Amino acid sequence: MTRKEQKEMRQKQILFKALELFVTKGYAETKISDIAEALNISVGLLFHYYESKEALYLELVKMGVQGTKNSEQAKAENPLNYFETVLDGLLIAAKNKPWICQMFVLMAGAQRPGAPENIRTLALSVDQIRFSEALIIRGQTTGVIKKGDPKALSTTFWCAVQGIMEYHAAFPETPLPEPGWLINILKKT
Amino acid sequence: MTRKEQKEMRQKQILFKALELFVTKGYAETKISDIAEALNISVGLLFHYYESKEALYLELVKMGVQGTKNSEQAKAENPLNYFETVLDGLLIAAKNKPWICQMFVLMAGAQRPGAPENIRTLALSVDQIRFSEALIIRGQTTGVIKKGDPKALSTTFWCAVQGIMEYHAAFPETPLPEPGWLINILKKT
DNA sequence: ATATTCATTGAATAAATATTCAACAGACAG
DNA sequence: CTGTCTGTTGAATATTTATTCAATGAATAT
Numbered sequence: 001m002t003r004k005e006q007k008e009m010r011q012k013q014i015l016f017k018a019l020e021l022f023v024t025k026g027y028a029e030t031k032i033s034d035i036a037e038a039l040n041i042s043v044g045l046l047f048h049y050y051e052s053k054e055a056l057y058l059e060l061v062k063m064g065v066q067g068t069k070n071s072e073q074a075k076a077e078n079p080l081n082y083f084e085t086v087l088d089g090l091l092i093a094a095k096n097k098p099w100i101c102q103m104f105v106l107m108a109g110a111q112r113p114g115a116p117e118n119i120r121t122l123a124l125s126v127d128q129i130r131f132s133e134a135l136i137i138r139g140q141t142t143g144v145i146k147k148g149d150p151k152a153l154s155t156t157f158w159c160a161v162q163g164i165m166e167y168h169a170a171f172p173e174t175p176l177p178e179p180g181w182l183i184n185i186l187k188k189t
Numbered sequence: 190m191t192r193k194e195q196k197e198m199r200q201k202q203i204l205f206k207a208l209e210l211f212v213t214k215g216y217a218e219t220k221i222s223d224i225a226e227a228l229n230i231s232v233g234l235l236f237h238y239y240e241s242k243e244a245l246y247l248e249l250v251k252m253g254v255q256g257t258k259n260s261e262q263a264k265a266e267n268p269l270n271y272f273e274t275v276l277d278g279l280l281i282a283a284k285n286k287p288w289i290c291q292m293f294v295l296m297a298g299a300q301r302p303g304a305p306e307n308i309r310t311l312a313l314s315v316d317q318i319r320f321s322e323a324l325i326i327r328g329q330t331t332g333v334i335k336k337g338d339p340k341a342l343s344t345t346f347w348c349a350v351q352g353i354m355e356y357h358a359a360f361p362e363t364p365l366p367e368p369g370w371l372i373n374i375l376k377k378t
Numbered sequence: 379a380t381a382t383t384c385a386t387t388g389a390a391t392a393a394a395t396a397t398t399c400a401a402c403a404g405a406c407a408g
Numbered sequence: 409c410t411g412t413c414t415g416t417t418g419a420a421t422a423t424t425t426a427t428t429c430a431a432t433g434a435a436t437a438t
Binding site: 003006007010041042043044045048 | 414417
């Protein structure tokens with residue numbers, strides 16, 4: 001293994017363990033030494049790769065912003081279909097790639113008051129809820145999405161997903177919903 | 190005002206401001222001095238009333254446990270009706286009594302890994318999800334609740350509520366769902 | 379009146395935890 | 409080989425934040 005490869009591997013190792021701990025225990029509750037211990041490395045090494053705890057957080061939020069933007073690219077014939085596609089993807093990921101589910105939780109946390117200001121600003125630069133609001137309005141005009149305040153519908157849908165992701169991050173053995181149960185929040189009956 | 194009254198008022202004042210800050214900023218992110226400043230009192234006074242930050246947390250969780258147990262007493266002709274009653278109550282409270290909504294969020298946080306162990310244990314002593322599971326099974330036999338893994342249904346419903354409460358605690362101006370949207374997670378169509 | 383209790387303060391101390399740093403070992407280049 | 413670079417360590421330091429405490433004055437009791 002070349003040094004470059006080794007370096008990248010360590011960086012990822014640290015990043016993903018930090019993600020896991022930030023999400024399960026909370027950012028402030030996670031000590032740098034917790035991350036180091038979980039990886040069996042020294043705290044010094046951790047600071048060799050990331051200059052501060054906050055830098056680690058920032059790096060993760062950058063990843064999350066990128067991921068969210070990508071998911072917004074998802075193509076679909078109609079708006080409801082967009083939500084089905086994205087939700088299916090998330091629920092499958094929740095089982096197989098815990099980090100996607102964790103990232104989801106991290107991003108929500110980063111958007112709340114109490115997060116470091118620069119990180120919060122970055123996290124708020126993507127806004128699933130507002131993005132989806134426009135889609136919902138379209139879906140309502142074509143009649144596939146139920147009537148009602150589009151902002152409230154969007155908020156409700158994403159908060160429901162959020163709640164589930166959060167719970168699943170803390171209690172991974174818990175059963176996940178069938179996608180239809182959540183799509184029904186939006187779907188015209 | 191008698192001294193006893195004054196004392197109780199201060200204790201409540203501190204307790205409710207702590208609840209607000211613990212929920213909006215996060216427990217670990219909230220400094221004792223944040224609470225003191227928000228109330229225009231000294232940190233010393235805060236320690237005069239509560240012997241530690243954790244004691245404050247514990248006190249709040251005790252309140253929450255009590256509240257949850259009370260809400261479980263809610264009577265209803267059929268299981269679906271129970272959920273409608275409780276949900277209506279919560280959504281109305283979310284608008285008028287922010288602290289109920291905040292308490293909801295606090296309790297969920299206290300149940301997760303990362304919370305102090307004694308507090309976590311206490312918080313886990315009430316379990317909305319398990320309690321509701323039994324009701325859901327009953328509702329399924331009488332045909333008012335849809336088919337599907339009762340545990341997953343219960344988890345999904347409460348996580349959805351949780352997600353909304355959390356969002357609303359952080360962004361109170363946000364529109365709340367119509368109760369029916371969430372009841373539809375459970376309701377047989 | 380006088381003594382006692384209690385709410386209150388904020389500066390001093392303690393504890394927790396993030397961050398720095400000097401030293402060492404192995405990889406790699408010349 | 410020999411020297412430089414880089415990964416690694418863990419103990420020392422700095423910083424943040426919880427907690428203590430001695431002092432003050434106002435309320436209450438005797």
